[in-house]
Amino acid sequence: MINILLLICILVIIYLIYVKGLLCKRIREMEIEKENLTERINQREDEMKELIREKNLLEGTLKEFKFFRKISFILASSIEMKRILNMIINEVKDRFGYDEVVIFLKEGGRESFLPFPENKVFEERVVKKVEESYNTGKVNIDSELAFIPLESETEVLGVVFVKKRGEVKEEEIRKLMLYTSHAVLALKNARKYELERNFRKLLEEEVRIATEKLRRAQEELIKSERLAAVGEMASIVAHEIRNPMSFIKICIERVAKYMKEHPRDYKYVDMLFEEIQKIDRISENMLIFAKPPKPKIEEFFSKEVMEKAKLLVNKTLRKNNIKLKIEIENVKVKGDLSQLLQVFLNLFQNSIYFLKEYNEEEDRIIEIIGNKGESFFEYIFTDNGPGIPDEIRGKIFEPFFTTKAQGTGLGLSISKRLLNEMKGDILLNQGSGKGATFKILLPLGGKDGC
Amino acid sequence: MGRDIVVEGLTKSFSKGVYGVKNLNFKIKEGEFFVVVGPSGSGKTTFLRLIAGLERPTSGKILFGDEDITHKNPRERKVAIVFQEYAIYPHLSVYENIAFPLRIRKYSKDYIDRKVREVAKILEIENLLFRKPDTLSGGQRQRVALGRAIVKDAEIFLFDEPLSNLDAKLRISMRIELKELHKRIKKTFIYVTHDQSEAMSMADTICVLKDGEVVQFGRPDEIYNRPKNLFTAKFFGVPQMNILKGKVKNRDGEIYFDEGSGSLLIDGKFKKYENEEILLGIRPEHIYDRLYTSRPEKGTTLIATFEMMEILGKDFYLYLNTGYHNIVVRTTYKSEIKPGQDIMIVFDMKKAHFFNIKTGERID
Structure with missing residues (x-):
């Protein structure tokens, strides 16, 4: 029995030893596993740390990038000196947490520095350091203060002074140096802009004064010319008026006589009226010449003036058997319609006179062509009359120049003056062959006008 | 003209198209510290062996003063060589090591003794004369090797990278010593090295070799301040240009x-x-x-x-x-x-x- 019990005990012990062995093995395995796991955890932790470091680095870079982007943006967005200075100061304060940021500017030729913000008083050591930095171009860090020269490759604008509670760090100053090198460009641009603006203002003022002077001189000149012309005119008027007047005198005498004997005979009365009309016209022209009316500039279609003119001259043209050809592109033009009409009536009058005088009845043509040019509308007025002899071509726009027996010599000169007032012109075209050709230029209206 | 060394068209080719040195032409002035510098395989050791007479040139001449020594034996050339390996006998004392070259020339005992002591004084190893080489430091051994060279009364001293086995600190102090030695004995030194800083610090004239050819020749300051080409520019100066x-x-x-x-x-x-x-x-x-x-x-x-x-x-x-x-x-x-x-x-x-x-x- 005891033997059996002993055997059982031995078996149990053997079994327990076996189980313990198994357990130990398992424990070892688990320990190894634990170690592996710990190692992996550590690895992961390291990886985590690395990632966090990288993230911080990236965040730093991003912050930097954003800062520079912001700076670039604000610097590019303004060209006003004071605004830029303000922006720089605020951004630098913001970015680095400085208590004070002052930009000392020294413009060319100036003796002392101009601090910005203005109206501040500085300790002598600050002023000295500013001067030192400005003169040597050296960056100066003095625990809680720093002085950085504000300069470009070609010129020195001033010095940036920063102050902080605690020590100014080298890293900040390096960033600030890069930043100021950007800011300098904006400041230079602003200064250039200011200089240019002032210069432009000055220039504009000078141009205005000069123009005014010129205008006055021109007015004076015209006035004196006009006075001289008026004097000349007076003698012409006297001469011109004397003839009709003496004729009128005779007529009146005769009319008076005839009217008594032949009360129905009004022939001389008609003549009387005709001559009086002539005097009227001369005096009227003289008035216009002496003081041309200001044009009323408006837009109208290029054909309009010809339609009006046609109504007025049609009867005369028909009476004298003159053919009229009109070919006008209809666009908007700018000018004084009634004055332009007067110009055309003048031209018609001249042409009719010469055609009647020199051409056979079946060979009388007036042709008017109108085309849109680049900035002007061009009317070409042509007749097939005798044309204008070369020797007088240069004189036809001069006042009182005429080849007509009954002309006043004011028609073309008045036309030119009226057109010039409308910013247009009348030119004598180098005629090819027979006839006279005039070119009338008028500013374009509508979209094409300026 | 003194005893200047002139090399004219000196060329050594080992086999067809393989050159040790190629058409060298320059003058080494008497008493000058002349350094030949270049990367390995540039032909500097070949040049030194040609001067020593250990190699015969394929073509060209070596003149020593008025004397053409191109085909003379090493023994006839009055040259002494200090090698990279110290080449001292371990079983002989310092005294005997230095005396050895004179003994084989069979000089008198008194003469040898005088000479050895003179050299020991120059090299400041008087107190080491009776020690064995294995009890000496690297620098001291180097000095013994130098002593063996200068005791011979040679006119030209050839150095084949003698300092390359020493540690950095010792190397720098040995440079100064060599320069001092050169001043004292006033003989022509031809020194070969691959170390640009050794060349810069010691030479009166530097000859820069590359692929057996002279790249630049001149005073150290000239070479440093006006390198003739990119090779010299990059070769001299640490860190590199x-x-x-x-x-x-x-x-x-x-x-x-x-x-x-x-x-x-x-x-x-x-x-x-x-x-x-x-x-x-x-x-x-x-x-x-x-x-x-x-x-x-x-x-x-x-x-x-x-x-x-x-x-x-x-x-x-x-x-x-x-x-x-x-x-x-x-x-x-x-x-x-x-x-x-x-x-x-x-x-x-x-x-x-x-x-x-x-x-x-x-x-x-």
């Missing part, structure tokens, strides 16, 4: 070197290279950190990103990158700069060198 590739640009009549990230104003004479690429070389000590300089001149600044710093005693090497080139700056100012930060650097453009991008030759 910065080499930047860039285009020559003309902006309103001013000539710039466009590095890529920025431009440097260069002399108007480079106008002829307008729109062409050239190389700009500048030594690390000629670039400055803007934080510590006065106002830079126009067209001398660039912005570069700091990568790392190496501290060498009082000097600091800043490793930078402009985005186009790696740049090393040597400065004495310790910066608290962090990797990734941009810094402004100023180039001393008066110290810049320019090289042809294809040939590597200096351009002026």
